[in-house]
Amino acid sequence: MSDTPKDQVSGDTAADRFLQQFTGYRIKRALLVVHEDMTETLVPLGLRVGTFAPLAVVAANPGISQTKLSDVLKIKRSGVVAVVDELERIGAIERKPVAGDRRTNALFMTTAGGKLWQQAEAAIQAHEDRLFTDLTDEENDQIRDLLSRVILRAERAKE
Template structure:
């Protein structure tokens, strides 16, 4: 079967292609910025959430970040081994764990925040300023609104 190539749009004009390329650029800058701290994006997110919401339940943070339970446990194990965060048994429910930064973790997050600011400043400059950053965030929020699949996907659970 022969495909009529005039019906295919130019690859550089396809939205998903542009979004993926932008994601790669942002992740490459993130990786370069945080390599000296040996920090991956998921670890960054977990530390940022713990810093913002100390004492939050492990399950709440995992769900908020969209991280599966098994993966989250491994992330927390790694952060605990590094002395950056700790799990504490719940006061009322000893089966649940609340998450906290250690003293070392608090210092680490302060340095992490400075590097994040530099990373964000580079991206904002590339976008042409804060106004464009705000516009991009608003557009991405529109795209993500509802977070439901845009097309029928047989592998995705259907809402009823």
């Protein structure tokens, strides 16, 4: 195989280019690098990729229930339990009883959690700026719009 004698940048081979004809594969690869960089960004804060989104939702929706959270995050209620456990354990949020319904937990951020969220949001904003720095603002808007349309369309089709 003399056409690829020893290339460090293996993302530039003919085989790779062939594979990237599929948009789905590109999305996967893009998520891979984003996930990796995001993980490194959140480690110093004691957060993970899987706890950032829940924290964001609770920050924006004080008193949200776990079921509602599972709905927003598109994960099952059983999965929410572990995530809320973790965020509660590190003291970022807390479960509180709800007046009219003893089944439900209302999720609130602690004051420590508020500060943590401020840092996390700034860190992730910087991370995205860094990763997407090649893109103009217009391109950034475009890519987000296109992704949204794909998501909405597919979800509507599932009904």
